[in-house]
Amino acid sequence: MDDAALTAKSDLFDSESLLTDEERRTRARIARFNADHAAPGAAERWVEGRMALELVPELTRLGVYGGGVQGYGCSGLGDVADGLVAAELAKVDFGLSAFFGIHGVLTLRAISSLGTPEQKSRWLPGMADGSSIGALGITEPDHGSDTAGIETRARSVEGGFRITGRKRWVGNASVADLTVVFAKDDHDAVAAFVVPGGSEGFQATPIEGKIGMRSSWPTDIVLEDVFVPSDHRLDGADGPQIAGAFNAVRPIAAWQALGLSIGAFEATLTYLDAREQFGSPLTSFQLVQHKLAEMAVAISSMRLTCIRVSRALQDGSLTHVMASAAKMLCARQGRSVVSTARDLMGGNGLLADRVVGRHFADMEAVFTYDGTDHIQSLIVGKAITGRSAFRRA
Template identity: 35%
Template sequence: MPVMTDPLDLLAVSALLTEEERDIRRTVREFLDDHARPHVAGWFEAATFPRELVPELGKLGLLGMHLDGYGCAGTSAVSYGLACLELEAVDSGLRSFVSVQGSLSMYSIHRWGSEEQKQEWLPRLAAGEAIGCFGLTEPDSGSDPGSMRTHAVRDGGDWVLDGSKMWITNGGLADVATVWARTDDGIRGFLVPRGTPGFTTTDVGHKLSLRASVTSALSLDGVRLPASAMLPQARGLRGPLSCLNEARFGILFGAVGAARDCLATALDYADTRVQFGRPISAFQLTQKKLADMAVSLNTAALLALHLGKLKDRGELRPEQVSVGKLNNVREAIAIARECRTILGGNGISGEYPPLRHAANLESVRTYEGTDEVHTLVIGETLTGRAAYR
């Protein structure tokens, strides 16, 4: 029986992809193998995000790649998901950047912005000439965005924003922030360019997770914006929640990439690590671990692909995204931790990725909806009763 060299393909997942989707997957993987994988352990150790890669990601068409027009690639949802998978196979920080840039910042403008806002920002964001972030979460408002305190009031023809946002990926890098605020007309979104008086960012330090990513606090102190800064089509929580649903879709693919990288590492290590006169891959307990993880990984990959095909047909529902995000991130963390045990003491070294992936996935498990919130979304779908209200 031949050795399975790609644990992701135990169930022949690749056979379900189109030639174009496989080409995109291969192109992204090869680029990252050359430009990111050799350096990612150092970026994580130094808590540094490789900003120099941003224009290159733009040239590859990865920024807002599932959006149409304005310099965006307009690919299928499955292709976007596969790109997220390959990005997170290297590090969650890279996938987080692309998710926030495309599915939060750019999508908020593409879906809810004016034509003038789209023309001003989307081509630059797609090319990686500008960076965006998404300001929704606050220090006291995470899973309950409706309780946000940031507010905007009219002053003549302008809007004046006051408040703070927390745990904002790309915040310290962003040229423009989509900021959600409470108004007399409900929750509205505003585009806040860097350099606007009263708008400042402070990066979060001493992180134990997502270290190769910039996480920031946003402060808005009397930030004055023209009326044209408001996203005209978004009113209420439907605006920001639609953006989060886009980002969660990328996550459910990305988690598969992190898990795949861990399992590939464990398989290679188990085949070369010799104990008691033979490779540890020859022992029953190790094979059970590998088999269980391969089953979990491949079912997660099939779930992601199925949801991607639903999205491409315009049939994907929010609760289905919750199923994918909840399951795939949970399984990816379990796989990362189990792979670390196969590596033994070497598993705590930065030379090997499983523990880095496990640490990153702790953040992924929390953002864009915690396990608890997604569980309750599914529970409401099953029972018709909203337990979180």
């Protein structure tokens, strides 16, 4: 079964017709990159817990960083294109999708949204051409979903700021040339600071022992009185802009859930169609068809959701409720899809050399990060009822 035929199996609402020709071409370039570069060795990298840094230059040459950013050398392909790239990479190697999402989307967008024109001119071109790798530090050991509780502090000193605190689950930071760190300033307001890699007092250590995201390197960061000059504070921002930068995180997580789901579905369908039990292909059994139908409908709805929220992000109409609802829906549906795929694959679904086994583990990370399912539901619940369920002591 060719790629187009496989795609149609989980696109029951014809979301393909909603894409532009340029968006389809962008996805096709990533599909070729996957076949030629990412798929070979993906299982070995996952088992070894190794990120495919050697493939980053090849990915960079495709010119796909910064789809949601206009100018400064960024691709400007659009936010849907960003999502398509993240999803297509996630189908094969979630570590590469995580790298792209953090560097090529979120860090670029944060600097673009929050920086002054001078700051954007200084940092964006190098990130767009891959000569400078970016990371984004929001989550802390004691503050994940509760971003308002950030404890990292940026104290004003002569010529700049001294930043002290800790961050956790920060992708790319151990190999990054710059990390955008969110901290509270002297006035207790959340602000963003560009911290160069290698700064004295800055340490980023990859987190070991993960059962998912094994081919990605999220890190623990310790900042001990790290000095950054005054012009490293992203001063083109106010409160609403910072909130908007956070909103951009969740659509990418939704796209990654979609990519993992498509990868698991397509691998499972191919496997079941070729495997016989009791004298018939597994795909001829009622229970199997029922589960495949549920998976296909879930993925089809995820496709539409991802396109919708990315179009809204691009035209400026995305709200935090839309972003949370999209992440909530796609992470839940995706978790169900990969779990069903693992079930249908039987014992083979537990093997790391199978796409389904790796995606089953990696989906748990997507279900959790960028705001847990519980937090997303409370954001949506507040919008429905007008009452906040969040409480502070």
